[in-house]
Amino acid sequence: MKIRKTSLLFFLGPALFVVALFYIIxxxxxxxxxxxxxVDWNVNRYLTQFIGLQNYERLFHIVMYDPDMRAVVITTVVxxxxxxxxxxxxxxxxxxxxxFMDEKMSAAxxxxxxxxxxxxxxxxxxxxxxxxxxxxxxxxxxxxLKLHLIDHPIALxxxxxYLPWGAWFIIIFVNGLVGVxxxxxxxxxxxxxxxxxxxxxxxxxxxxxxxxxxxxLLPLTKWHFTFVMVWQMFSLLMTYxxxxxxxxxxxxxxxxGQTWALYVFRTAFTTTKDQGLAAAASTxxxxxxxxxxxxxxxxxxxxxxxxxxxxxx
Amino acid sequence: MMPETTDVETINRRRxxxxxxxxxxxxxxxxxxxxxxxxxxxxANQMITGSMVGQLTFTLKNxxxxxxxxxxxxxxxxxxTWDILRYIFNTFxxxxxxxxxxxxxxxxxxxxxxxxxxxxxxxxxxLLILLHAFPGVSLIIAVYALYIFSKxxxxxxxxxxYAFIYVIVARAALEIPMDIWIMKGFFxxxxxxxxxxALIDGASRIKVWKDIxxxxxxxxxxxxxIFSFIAGxxxxxxxxxxxxPTEKTLATYIAGxxxxxxxxxxxxxxxxxxxxxxxxxxxxxxxxxxxxxxxTSLSGIKG
Amino acid sequence: xxxxxxxxxxxxxxxxxxxxxxxxxxxDGKLYVLLGPSGGGKTTTLYLIAGIxxxxxxxxxxxxxxxxxxxxxxxxxxxVFQNYALYPHMKVYDNIAxxxxxxxxxxxxxxxKVHEVAKFLRIENLLDRYPHQLSGGQQQxxxxxxxxxxxxxxxxxxxxxxxxxxxxxxxxRAELKRMQQDLGITSVYVTHDxxxxxxxxxxxxxxxxxxxxxxxxxxxxxxxxxxxFVATFIGNPPMNIVKGTVLEDGTIxxxxxxxxxxxxxxxxxxxxxxxxxxxxxxxxxxxxxxxPMEGRFSPMGDLFEVEPLGRDAVVTVTVGEFVIKVVMPTxxxxxxxxxxxxxxxxxxxxxKYFDPNTELNxxxxxx
Numbered sequence: 007m008k009i010r011k012t013s014l015l016f017f018l019g020p021a022l023f024v025v026a027l028f029y030i031i032x033x034x035x036x037x038x039x040x041x042x043x044x045v046d047w048n049v050n051r052y053l054t055q056f057i058g059l060q061n062y063e064r065l066f067h068i069v070m071y072d073p074d075m076r077a078v079v080i081t082t083v084v085x086x087x088x089x090x091x092x093x094x095x096x097x098x099x100x101x102x103x104x105x106f107m108d109e110k111m112s113a114a115x116x117x118x119x120x121x122x123x124x125x126x127x128x129x130x131x132x133x134x135x136x137x138x139x140x141x142x143x144x145x146x147x148x149x150x151l152k153l154h155l156i157d158h159p160i161a162l163x164x165x166x167x168y169l170p171w172g173a174w175f176i177i178i179f180v181n182g183l184v185g186v187x188x189x190x191x192x193x194x195x196x197x198x199x200x201x202x203x204x205x206x207x208x209x210x211x212x213x214x215x216x217x218x219x220x221x222x223l224l225p226l227t228k229w230h231f232t233f234v235m236v237w238q239m240f241s242l243l244m245t246y247x248x249x250x251x252x253x254x255x256x257x258x259x260x261x262x263g264q265t266w267a268l269y270v271f272r273t274a275f276t277t278t279k280d281q282g283l284a285a286a287a288s289t290x291x292x293x294x295x296x297x298x299x300x301x302x303x304x305x306x307x308x309x310x311x312x313x314x315x316x317x318x319x
Numbered sequence: 320m321m322p323e324t325t326d327v328e329t330i331n332r333r334r335x336x337x338x339x340x341x342x343x344x345x346x347x348x349x350x351x352x353x354x355x356x357x358x359x360x361x362x363a364n365q366m367i368t369g370s371m372v373g374q375l376t377f378t379l380k381n382x383x384x385x386x387x388x389x390x391x392x393x394x395x396x397x398x399x400t401w402d403i404l405r406y407i408f409n410t411f412x413x414x415x416x417x418x419x420x421x422x423x424x425x426x427x428x429x430x431x432x433x434x435x436x437x438x439x440x441x442x443x444x445x446l447l448i449l450l451h452a453f454p455g456v457s458l459i460i461a462v463y464a465l466y467i468f469s470k471x472x473x474x475x476x477x478x479x480x481y482a483f484i485y486v487i488v489a490r491a492a493l494e495i496p497m498d499i500w501i502m503k504g505f506f507x508x509x510x511x512x513x514x515x516x517a518l519i520d521g522a523s524r525i526k527v528w529k530d531i532x533x534x535x536x537x538x539x540x541x542x543x544x545i546f547s548f549i550a551g552x553x554x555x556x557x558x559x560x561x562x563x564p565t566e567k568t569l570a571t572y573i574a575g576x577x578x579x580x581x582x583x584x585x586x587x588x589x590x591x592x593x594x595x596x597x598x599x600x601x602x603x604x605x606x607x608x609x610x611x612x613x614x615t616s617l618s619g620i621k622g
Numbered sequence: 623x624x625x626x627x628x629x630x631x632x633x634x635x636x637x638x639x640x641x642x643x644x645x646x647x648x649x650d651g652k653l654y655v656l657l658g659p660s661g662g663g664k665t666t667t668l669y670l671i672a673g674i675x676x677x678x679x680x681x682x683x684x685x686x687x688x689x690x691x692x693x694x695x696x697x698x699x700x701x702v703f704q705n706y707a708l709y710p711h712m713k714v715y716d717n718i719a720x721x722x723x724x725x726x727x728x729x730x731x732x733x734x735k736v737h738e739v740a741k742f743l744r745i746e747n748l749l750d751r752y753p754h755q756l757s758g759g760q761q762q763x764x765x766x767x768x769x770x771x772x773x774x775x776x777x778x779x780x781x782x783x784x785x786x787x788x789x790x791x792x793x794x795r796a797e798l799k800r801m802q803q804d805l806g807i808t809s810v811y812v813t814h815d816x817x818x819x820x821x822x823x824x825x826x827x828x829x830x831x832x833x834x835x836x837x838x839x840x841x842x843x844x845x846x847x848x849x850x851f852v853a854t855f856i857g858n859p860p861m862n863i864v865k866g867t868v869l870e871d872g873t874i875x876x877x878x879x880x881x882x883x884x885x886x887x888x889x890x891x892x893x894x895x896x897x898x899x900x901x902x903x904x905x906x907x908x909x910x911x912x913x914p915m916e917g918r919f920s921p922m923g924d925l926f927e928v929e930p931l932g933r934d935a936v937v938t939v940t941v942g943e944f945v946i947k948v949v950m951p952t953x954x955x956x957x958x959x960x961x962x963x964x965x966x967x968x969x970x971x972x973x974k975y976f977d978p979n980t981e982l983n984x985x986x987x988x989x
Binding site: 010013014016017018020021022024025027028029031032033034035036039044047049053100103104106107108111113115116117118119120121122124125126127128129132133134135136137142143144145147148179183202205206209210215237240241244246247250251254255256267268270271274275281284285288289291292295296299300303 | 326327330332335336339340342343346347349350351352353354356357360366368420423424425427428430431435437445448449450452453455456457458459460461462463464465467468488489491492493495496499523524525528549552553555556560569570571573574577578579587590591594597598601602605606609
């Protein structure tokens with residue numbers, strides 16, 4: 007028995023330590039910080055001051071009365087919902103297309119669509135920096151100029167004329183292009199795991215490709231659909247790195263291009279460095295994360311997927 | 320016998336193939352165009368955009384300027400060549416560190432989750448999925464507070480080293496829950512008999528794991544290692560937050576160049592050269608592991 | 623109804639030739655069994671007939687109509703897969719109704735047809751269940767119902783019984799045979815189980831290495847195999863082979879025992895100038911004894927093993943390089959001593975002669 011304990015500690019200890027240090031403790035610490043007036047990372051001075059719900063009251067107040075903060079809330083809702091639809095259905099369409107095409111072509115396209123996900127964030131944002139650049143050098147501008155749709159370069163993400171739609175379009179487009187590949191690989195591998203006899207049997211029964219999609223592929227991958235839906239919603243709610251650079255680089259407006267997660271990050275690290283307020287705002291994300299996560303775990307029946315180890319050694 | 324085709328051969332697929340190929344190609348234009356323009360512009364005298372294709376010439380000047388630490392032809396060097404090389408090296412150190420920490424911990428914990436019975440096992444495995452999806456942004460404030468806290472007792476000449484170690488472990492922590500899942504999946508596939516027979520022969524659990532099981536999950540280790548390397552290589556936020564401003568990586572170097580959106584101070588093709596250099600290792604490593612994306616996808620990859 | 627003709631059909635998968643220049647005619651309303659070892663090309667042949675595979679070369683005809691380029695649906699074939707391939711998310715009723723719905727038949731017609739075929743196969747009480755709630759035998763019937771409901775021109779069955787347990791298999795194969803005769807539907811049935819083939823086939827087509835080894839009625843295949851492969855594939859245990867030397871006087875000798883072959887055989891031996899000959903006989907056509915028996919061809923060998931299987935026993939004897947298995951009454955077999963020298967007394971009239979070079983039965987070589 008003693009040997010078992012030591013080896014368990016050996017295998018699991020380091021990972022548990024890291025998980026505790028970087029997830030569990032920060033989770034509680036973050037909630038604690040939201041009850042302190044911490045600013046400018048002055049840990050020594052503020053960490054011992056307890057100010058109750060003041061940060062939450064401030065947050066509530068600015069959400070109610072500050073139009074910029076209203077913009078953050080609206081942008082978050084629009085961004086998450088629209089990108090979610092694009093990601094899930096775009097991923098589904100890509101998965102279907104690559105499932106029905108020639109294997110080599112399918113592999114090439116999947117590699118291409120996975121590329122944005124793998125690309126360093128700085129490079130990926132750089133691509134769109136060029137693309138949406140507000141001068142004539144920007145690819146979009148130069149195309150539109152060539153087509154005579156505009157007569158001078160436009161700042162799609164910045165110009166009040168196009169706000170909020172321009173900024174929304176950019177952040178949704180940029181994140182959507184990364185996001186669709188998630189649905190693509192999940193749906194594709196789900197389709198691939200369907201026994202091919204079923205497809206052939208349906209063909210023998212006289213089914214067309216659209217009938218096969220409707221009657222075989224889609225009904226058999228309902229679980230995956232829910233899975234992708236839930237997981238994409240999570241990550242869209244929490245994602246901020248790409249948008250952070252687009253804001254920093256002045257590609258999109260800092261008000262209408264800012265989601266709640268980015269607001270938390272910028273408030274804590276770049277703008278007002280008001281960690282107390284940022285922590286309060288982040289608590290809402292944590293609560294949504296935990297609640298939705300637990301619901302998803304139960305709904306998706308992950309428990310069933312966990313195999314029991316055999317034997318007693 | 321299983322049919323070898325995925326579909327009936329008598330159905331004419333050429334037309335469908337062609338149609339799908341064209342449709343997806345059109346959808347892929349933004350990706351193709353933007354990546355191409357980035358890479359090609361790093362070799363051109365100015366950014367390639369539709370209006371000036373005629374005036375483009377091939378040049379290595381951007382790459383030379385980049386390595387000289389210059390941002391435009393006219394200006395003096397802002398960085399030294401030494402700085403640039405150090406930034407590249409820093410990027411590599413972070414990537415390599417994240418890879419080592421992630422792979423080691425995920426391989427060990429993945430084994431424990433797959434093969435060992437212990438109290439709270441199911442809870443831990445489910446917790447890992449939750450953690451994987453957990454908002455990094457709501458942790459980073461506290462993680463940074465912990466960093467400031469913990470660096471207090473350390474003599475200030477060690478702070479840079481400590482910052483590197485901290486950023487590596489903190490960034491690795493984001494990958495670990497997922498990669499434990501991936502490794503667990505690979506361990507689940509190793510037949511139990513292999514392990515039992517070795518254990519019955521009297522070997523210790525750790526020895527069996529090291530000598531017998533690990534060689535069987537090499538593909539998994541390779542996949543996790545490369546995925547985590549790519550993640551560490553691309554790290555931006557953690558590097559930006561934790562490393563002192565003097566210790567840049569390619570990510571923070573590029574982020575810094577364009578900050579504020581000003582065009583005046585930097586010649587864009589030089590940034591394109593930096594970006595292309597930064598992209599290359601990712602492209603190479605990614606080509607190795609692309610096929611694993613499918614294998615590991617159902618355990619969920621960061622979306 | 624429909625007869626099927628394969629004309630010089632070849633199917634390659636990369637470098638592997640799965641079906642090699644096969645020509646075959648399947649008569650209307652008959653049950654043909656494609657029999658052979660796994661990987662021999664029989665399922666590939668079935669899928670070629672179904673239209674799942676497209677031949678690399680050669681043509682396929684249904685009733686003299688060229689169907690080579692037609693899809694399975696256009697050929698109107700019913701196919702039962704080895705693992706049944708029932709749609710797991712559809713109830714039995716919907717599984718059976720699926721082909722009709724794809725044809726956009728009216729609802730009432732679909733309903734009556736589904737019930738009709740369900741009644742015929744006695745699965746009416748299962749229509750409300752999902753496939754995973756059914757036993758193997760029930761799933762098999764549902765798969766059959768789905769294949770039959772569209773009134774196909776031909777019924778194709780790919781190892782339909784191999785996922786069932788042994789007892790059920792014997793029971794259902796009789797039902798299948800009855801059903802096929804009742805409907806009079808042209809059927810092609812793939813199996814690797816020779817007893818199944820012998821039990822239900824109107825005609826058996828033995829396929830190995832992508833080539834048709836022999837085509838004929840079960841009796842022909844069993845009694846007079848065309849070559850050594852068929853001889854050693856069919857029967858349980860299969861035919862025994864011994865090698866003999868052809869002597870100057872036209873007799874054949876093996877381990878000191880001599881045999882005079884029938885004149886027709888002798889003539890072919892002379893014409894083919896054979897020095898050696900392979901002789902095949904069924905295990906039930908010989909008796910093992912300590913002494914050679916009168917009127918029998920009795921090569922000598924060592925008794926290796928006696929396996930009593932109830933009334934009969936399988937007696938294994940090694941004769942030179944050949945292993946011989948003989949089925950004889952257990953009581954007699956048990957009196958033999960293992961390791962002793964014994965004689966295998968073969969009824970000469972049952973012996974088949976094969977050319978050792980081509981491995982062909984001499985009876986099938988044109989005189």
